């Protein structure tokens with residue numbers, strides 16, 4: 001029995017989502033922004049819910065799962081920022097319509113406890129090329145050595 005992935009493509013047997021026939025109109029790297037959510041033990045810990053799956057569902061609801069405003073979600077293991085518990089980092093594509101260098105990278109803490117409204121605030125901000133004012137208390141400040 002063949003399986004299909006979230007995009008409806010038949011997958012290679014033995015894989016979870018690798019399509020048998022790659023679709024050039026849905027290239028894997030096509031995204032205006034990408035959110036990397038840590039699911040390492042120290043971040044995910046006792047949380048029962050899968051934040052990546054929840055976020056993907058919200059992205060679909062918001063209509064930013066496809067097209068030029070697509071926001072992609074990728075699970076990671078430890079990103080080396082465990083002390084922030086529930087860590088996520090976000091990159092914007094430099095070619096995206098609303099790209100803004102000031103918001104090109106951001107890091108967030110406690111995301112495993114974020115409400116749907118908090119996630120929606122981040123998604124709306126990403127689509128507008130800015131950072132969400134309402135979430136700035138959850139932002140992890142980044143710094144470049146020697147800058």
Ligand code: FES
Nearest residue numbers: 038040043078079
């Ligand atoms: S376990 Fe999430 S950053 Fe280390």
